[in-house]
Amino acid sequence: MFGKLDLSAIPLSQPIPLITSAVVILLALGVLVLITVKGWWPYLWRDWITSVDHKRIGVMYCLLGVLMLIRGFADAIMMRTQQAVAINAPGYLPPEHYNQIFTAHGTIMILFGAMPLVLGFMNFLVPLQLGVRDVAFPTFNSVGFWLTASGALLVNVSLFIGEFARTGWLPYPPLSETAYTPGVGVDYYLWAVQISGVGTLITGINIVTTVLKMRCRGMGYLRMPVFCWTALASSLLIVAVFPVLTATLAMLTLDRYLGFHYFTNTAGGNPMMFVNLVWAWGHPEVYILVLPAFGIFSEIFPTFSGKPLFGYRSMVAATLFICVVSLMVWLHHFFTMGAGAAVNTFFGISSSIIAVGTGVKIYNWIFTMYGGRVRFETPMLWSMGFIFTFIIGGLTGVLLAVPPADFLTHNSMFLVAHFHNVIVGGVVFAIFAGLEFWFPKVFGFRLHEGWGKTAFWLAFIGFWVTFAPLYILGLQGMTRRLQHINFDVWAPWLYVSVAGVGILVLGVIAQVTQLVVSIRNREKLRDVTGDPWDGRSLEWATPSPPPFFNFAVMPNVEGEEAYWGIKLRAVETQQLSPEPAYEPIEMPLNSPVGIYTAFSPRSSVSR
Amino acid sequence: MTNIELPASQEAIRRVREDPHRLGHRAHGADEPVEGAGHGATGPASKRILVGYGFWIFLLSDIVMFSCFFAAFAVQRDATAGGPTIGEIVDIPRVAFETAALLLSSYTCMLSFAAVNARNRLWTEIFLFITGLLGLVFVLLELQEFIELAMRGITPQRSGMLTSFFGLVGLHGLHVTLGGMWLATMMAQVLIKGFRREVVHRLICFNLFWHALDIVWIGIFTIVYLMGSGA
Ligand code: HEM
Ligand SMILES: [Cu+2]
Numbered sequence: 001m002f003g004k005l006d007l008s009a010i011p012l013s014q015p016i017p018l019i020t021s022a023v024v025i026l027l028a029l030g031v032l033v034l035i036t037v038k039g040w041w042p043y044l045w046r047d048w049i050t051s052v053d054h055k056r057i058g059v060m061y062c063l064l065g066v067l068m069l070i071r072g073f074a075d076a077i078m079m080r081t082q083q084a085v086a087i088n089a090p091g092y093l094p095p096e097h098y099n100q101i102f103t104a105h106g107t108i109m110i111l112f113g114a115m116p117l118v119l120g121f122m123n124f125l126v127p128l129q130l131g132v133r134d135v136a137f138p139t140f141n142s143v144g145f146w147l148t149a150s151g152a153l154l155v156n157v158s159l160f161i162g163e164f165a166r167t168g169w170l171p172y173p174p175l176s177e178t179a180y181t182p183g184v185g186v187d188y189y190l191w192a193v194q195i196s197g198v199g200t201l202i203t204g205i206n207i208v209t210t211v212l213k214m215r216c217r218g219m220g221y222l223r224m225p226v227f228c229w230t231a232l233a234s235s236l237l238i239v240a241v242f243p244v245l246t247a248t249l250a251m252l253t254l255d256r257y258l259g260f261h262y263f264t265n266t267a268g269g270n271p272m273m274f275v276n277l278v279w280a281w282g283h284p285e286v287y288i289l290v291l292p293a294f295g296i297f298s299e300i301f302p303t304f305s306g307k308p309l310f311g312y313r314s315m316v317a318a319t320l321f322i323c324v325v326s327l328m329v330w331l332h333h334f335f336t337m338g339a340g341a342a343v344n345t346f347f348g349i350s351s352s353i354i355a356v357g358t359g360v361k362i363y364n365w366i367f368t369m370y371g372g373r374v375r376f377e378t379p380m381l382w383s384m385g386f387i388f389t390f391i392i393g394g395l396t397g398v399l400l401a402v403p404p405a406d407f408l409t410h411n412s413m414f415l416v417a418h419f420h421n422v423i424v425g426g427v428v429f430a431i432f433a434g435l436e437f438w439f440p441k442v443f444g445f446r447l448h449e450g451w452g453k454t455a456f457w458l459a460f461i462g463f464w465v466t467f468a469p470l471y472i473l474g475l476q477g478m479t480r481r482l483q484h485i486n487f488d489v490w491a492p493w494l495y496v497s498v499a500g501v502g503i504l505v506l507g508v509i510a511q512v513t514q515l516v517v518s519i520r521n522r523e524k525l526r527d528v529t530g531d532p533w534d535g536r537s538l539e540w541a542t543p544s545p546p547p548f549f550n551f552a553v554m555p556n557v558e559g560e561e562a563y564w565g566i567k568l569r570a571v572e573t574q575q576l577s578p579e580p581a582y583e584p585i586e587m588p589l590n591s592p593v594g595i596y597t598a599f600s601p602r603s604s605v606s607r
Numbered sequence: 608m609t610n611i612e613l614p615a616s617q618e619a620i621r622r623v624r625e626d627p628h629r630l631g632h633r634a635h636g637a638d639e640p641v642e643g644a645g646h647g648a649t650g651p652a653s654k655r656i657l658v659g660y661g662f663w664i665f666l667l668s669d670i671v672m673f674s675c676f677f678a679a680f681a682v683q684r685d686a687t688a689g690g691p692t693i694g695e696i697v698d699i700p701r702v703a704f705e706t707a708a709l710l711l712s713s714y715t716c717m718l719s720f721a722a723v724n725a726r727n728r729l730w731t732e733i734f735l736f737i738t739g740l741l742g743l744v745f746v747l748l749e750l751q752e753f754i755e756l757a758m759r760g761i762t763p764q765r766s767g768m769l770t771s772f773f774g775l776v777g778l779h780g781l782h783v784t785l786g787g788m789w790l791a792t793m794m795a796q797v798l799i800k801g802f803r804r805e806v807v808h809r810l811i812c813f814n815l816f817w818h819a820l821d822i823v824w825i826g827i828f829t830i831v832y833l834m835g836s837g838a
Contacts, residue, residue, distance in 0.1 A: 136657045201668060209661040213645035213652040220648040243668045247675035251774065260763045260770040261688075262679060268686030268767025277675060554650070 016097070021160030050590040052138035053548050054123050057145050059442060061120030062435070064149055068113040069428075071156065073508065075105035077501055080466070084498040086484035087491050098483040099166035100185065104155065106169025107189065110285070111196060112152040114423070117431045118292045119148075119203050122231040124442065126207060128539035128546065129225045131216030131555040131562070134588065136209040142594030144202035151196030158188040165189040168481070170278050171252070173263035173271045178256050186256065194249050197242050204238030207231055216538075218557035222316070225537040225561075226309060229316050230295030233323040237284045237291075240327065245281040248274060275337065279330040287326040290422065291319060293430030294361055297383050300437055301365045303533050304380040305372030308561055311364040318364075322357040329354060335403045336410050344403040351401035355394055362387060377533070378452035382433035385460045389425030393418060396471070414474025417467050424463055432459070432511075440527040444544045448521065451514030458507035466500030469493035536564040549587055553580040655808060662812040666819045669782075673823050676775040680831060686767035693768060693835035696761055698752065702832045705748045706824065709783075712741035713821045720814050726802050732794055738817070739790045742783055749780045772831065779827055782820050789813055 035041060048056055078101055082091045093101065123141065127134055135141050158164040165185040167176045176186050211232040215224070252274065254260040261269035302309045309315060331339060331347035339347075365387060374380070396418040400406050409415055432455075440446045473493050478485075485494070518525055531540040538555060539546070541563045559565045570576055645652025645660075652660070684693060719734030753773070756762070763773040793813055796806050 132651055136661055205661055205664045205668070208664050209657060213657055213660055215645075215648070215651065217650040218648045223648070239664055239668045240671060243672035244675055247672045251675075251679065254763075254770075254774065258763065260774065261686075261767045262683075262770055262774070264767075266688075267765070268683060268688040269770070270682055270686065270767060273679060273682050277678075557648075 016093070017159055024156075024159070046590065049595055050142075050592045052134075052142050052588050052591055052594075054127050054135045054138065054141060055442070055546065055548070055550075057141050058120045058122075058124030061116045061123060061145055061148070064145075064152060065113050065115070065117030065120060065431075068108050068116065068152055070508070072105050072109040072113050073504075075101045075108070077505070079105065080498045080501045083482065083485060084494050087488065087494065088486055089484065091484055093483070095483045096163075096166060099481075100164045102481055103165045103168055103171075103185075103189070104158075107165075107193065108152075108155060110169065110289070110423075111193060112148070112155060114289050114427050114431070115196075115200060116148055116152075118234070118289055118427070119144075119200065121227075121296065121431075121434055121438075122207050122235070122292060123203070124438070125539060126210055126228055126231050127214075128542065128550055129228050129537050130211065130214065130219055131538045131551060131557060132210070132214050133550045133554075133585070135206045136214055137206050138588045139591045139593055140202050141206055142591060144199040144206070144594075146594040147199030147202070148196040151192040151194075151199065154188060154192040154195070158185070158192075162188065170282060172278075173252065173255070173269075173274050174265045176252060176256075177264055179264070186252075190249050190253050190256075194246065194253075197245050197249070200238055201242045201246075204235040204242065207235035208239060211235070216551075216554050216557060218555075219562070222313070223557055223560050223562065225295075226298035226312065226315050226319070227292070227295035227537075229319050230291040230298070233319045234288045234291040237288045237323060237326065241281045241284040241288075244277060245285075248277040248281065251277075272337065275334055276330070279333045280327075283330040283333065284326050286419075286423070287322060289427045290430075291322065293427045294319070296430045296434040296437070297365060297386060298361075299537065300379050300383045300433055301368040302561075303437075303535055304375045304377060304383075305369045306375075306534070307368060307372040308536070308564075309364065310367035310370075311360075312560065314360055315364050318357040318360040322354060325350060325354050325357065329401075332401050332406070335406045341403075348401050348403045352398050355398050358390075358394055362391060377436075378447070378449060378456060379433045379437040379533075381453060381456045382429050382436065385456065386425055386429040386433070389429065389460075389463065390422060393421030393425050396421060409474055411480050412474035413470040413478045413480060416480050417470035417474060420467050420470075424467075429459075432456070437533065438539075440525075440532045441530075441539055441542075441544050441546070445518065445522040445525040445527055446532055448514050448518045448525070451510055451517055455507050455510035455514055458503055458510055462500050462503030462505075462507050464500070465503055466497050469497045469500075473497075531563075536561045538562045541566065549585060552582055654804070655811070658808040659811050659815070662815055666815055670819065670823065673775075673778065673826075676771070676778055677826065677830065680771040680775050683767040683771040684835075688766035688768075690766040690769065691761055693772065693831070694837070696756060696769075696772070697832045697836045699832065699836055701748055701752060702828060705745050706828050708741045708744040708748070709821055709824050712738045712745070713818055715741065716814055716817045720810065723802065723807060723810050728797060728801065731797055735790060735794050735797070739787055739794075742787045742790070746780060746783055746787070749776065753777075775831065776827060779820065779823055782823075786813075786817055786820060789816070 035044065048060060051057065078093060079098070082093045082098060085091050086093075091098075123135065155164065162184040165171055165176070165181070165188065167181060167186060167189075171186055171189060174180055211224070211228055251260070251262040255262050255264060255269070261267045263269050263271050263274040265271055298309055298315060329347055329351040331343065332351040335344050335347070365383075396414070400409055400415065400418055436447055436452055470493075473490055476490060476493075478487075478490050485491075527544045530543040532544070533540075538557075541555065542550060555562065557565075645656055715734045715737045719731050719738060722730035722734055761769060763770045790813065793806075793810060796809070800806050
């Protein structure tokens with residue numbers, strides 16, 4: 001029944017994974033017992049697990065994402081401390097464990113942390129902003145979420161049953177072939193990512209159909225909030241490139257399980273093909289993450305500047321431009337792998353051109369603030385921190401996109417600093433900005449200001465103290481993924497970096513404190529108007545939290561910034577719009593299809 | 608199938624009542640925007656349009672997946688590792704038969720949908736059955752090809768070229784097989800549930816799927832077999 005699975009798969013001899021697993025299992029059991037004792041199962045089953053409501057699914061996506069961000073952060077702490085103590089010393093993490101950690105960190109952060117959060121935002125917001133009652137395919141939506149969740153579960157199970165891949169978050173062959181990595185680690189990776197990838201594709205199809213075919217009356221394309229545009233662009237990219245990931249991983253699986261020769265270095269296999277295919281997915285993937293992040297900022301800047309977004313149409317154009325061009329730059333991830341001068345030049349130029357679209361957006365956000373009545377609330381702080389951080393990350397990206405320069409910095413700590421600069425500064429800052437901004441809408445009360453601002457400043461400073469040294473280390477020649485270091489010159493910067501992680505830990509604590517304090521004071525922080533920030537798009541026209549049907553009467557939009565228009569008109573005419581005619585509506589029923597699809601017994605994944 | 612079918616003309620009247628604007632059958636921008644088609648600013652599209660549209664998007668993603676397998680074949684076509692070349696393994700007469708069966712099945716599939724539109728259960732079932740039969744012929748011929756090759760020691764494990772050959776052709780065969788199972792399910796649903804709204808929606812999706820497989824096959828027939836036979 002268990003195939004080749006036996007007790008040796010449990011890391012009894014390694015204290016760190018063993019203790020972690022014990023704690024995680026105990027915590028999980030504790031939660032389950034609590035739910036049982038309190039009798040919350042029927043509520044959870046009815047209102048969450050089988051729910052097909054896009055808002056509930058969005059919240060569950062975000063919850064999953066936040067949990068995984070914390071898990072990935074634990075990995076990060078271990079890596080930074082290991083590098084700080086393993087200078088001319090073995091450190092506390094043996095190489096095979098260290099390699100699993102950096103692989104798990106990348107996989108979890110991108111695919112199970114950032115992706116669910118981004119998909120969660122899209123799920124929650126798109127129907128509300130478009131003035132409709134749900135996404136196009138509510139039941140599929142639930143299937144997509146639960147597939148992602150089961151993929152995440154699989155990655156975490158590998159912590160205490162078997163092992164995770166040691167290949168890096170993109171498992172390059174021939175290392176990832178059975179000849180060089182016979183264990184179950186890569187198999188865990190393949191199944192987890194494959195399953196969650198299908199879930200992501202389902203959500204992508206759902207959002208594309210929703211945005212293109214399900215807008216309320218009057219909501220023409222050029223009246224959609226920019227977040228919907230970016231959700232559309234991001235979902236189009238999902239539809240275009242996640243099948244590439246599926247195909248690539250399927251090929252690697254065939255190599256590993258049936259002895260095929262797609263990527264082997266014998267019998268006519270072609271490892272470079274994997275690198276090409278995986279980056280044809282991988283580069284657009286970073287834009288799948290960052291485009292909705294841009295969308296979040298495009299909602300926040302106008303709201304807190306009290307002005308419409310500057311250059312709405314150029315924003316839309318830039319979004320679509322980035323969407324298309326991001327498909328044509330993948331080779332910049334392997335300039336060093338022998339493509340030749342002409343090909344490298346093409347991809348160097350196309351990569352730099354992407355920065356033009358991004359630049360347009362940055363100027364638009366800055367001009368939105370210019371002359372506005374700017375309120376420095378927590379979401380706005382994250383957004384302004386983003387502008388500063390992301391510009392630096394974009395600039396180092398353009399530097400890396402110059403092939404001769406990339407030959408020096410490729411796979412160095414400089415590269416690591418670059419992508420953290422854009423992903424943390426762009427995507428993660430957007431996620432926190434968005435969580436602060438829409439929290440009152442989702443849960444009906446605001447988050448505590450003081451703790452929010454504290455968390456921002458700790459994260460912002462912590463980020464720079466952690467990652468600025470990595471640029472210097474990269475220029476000093478330090479390569480990525482080192483388990484121990486035999487070169488004293490690097491030591492000071494590694495110490496600075498680990499100190500930065502300390503500040504980031506404080507930031508996380510502040511963030512959690514903010515949540516606890518806010519829940520305690522929820523009566524005082526209650527949002528009774530449904531419009532706590534003086535918002536501009538339709539989600540603020542609903543009560544907080546919105547009813548499951550979103551809008552009792554479907555809105556009829558008469559201009560850009562739908563809700564702002566309604567408010568202006570009310571102020572001008574000094575009266576509310578006439579009472580609408582209420583009619584019975586049709587809503588989808590709950591469905592357990594999603595959870596059954598994702599968790600029904602399937603054959604053992606370990607071989 | 609004992610229920611009395613409405614005469615075709617009456618059927619057409621009913622359809623006009625159900626689908627007055629012939630949603631999805633109009634060109635963009637020909638007239639005023641069509642209500643319920645989800646164009647422009649006229650409000651959400653009808654369920655029928657949503658289902659078809661979403662499934663189209665899915666098919667596009669499926670075609671992207673095939674394109675990766677095509678790309679792998681293009682890259683590895685000459686990576687024979689001293690084994691047989693593509694020219695030595697293709698058997699054009701058999702593939703011509705396969706192609707004929709599949710293309711014909713697309714035609715009968717379309718006829719089945721015409722029967723669906725006329726709400727005629729008997730003809731729907733008959734044409735679906737023929738479609739499935741032709742699909743079965745296709746799959747069996749492909750299986751025969753694979754088995755014969757394997758008996759000559761020509762397997763995916765032999766070389767990169769064979770890996771990508773079996774991968775691409777096999778992936779398509781797998782799609783046809785799954786499509787056949789879906790087809791059988793739809794026949795049962797038509798039999799038991801009749802032409803309920805959701806059954807018709809599923810039939811729309813099935814039709815799109817089956818035709819898409821045909822398009823992919825034409826690519827395989829041309830690029831793998833015809834161009835391969837000359838190599
Ligand atoms: C201005 C636009 C950007 C340019 C020109 C750019 C350029 C590059 C280049 C050339 C590399 C490869 C360097 C090497 O491997 O030697 C790279 C790596 C990377 N970039 Fe960017 N980038 C840009 C924006 C972004 C954004 C917005 C994100 C994410 C949201 C991102 C995420 C990454 C990641 C994750 C990697 C490395 C992955 C790995 O090797 O594991 N980049 N970038
Ligand atoms: Cu890239």
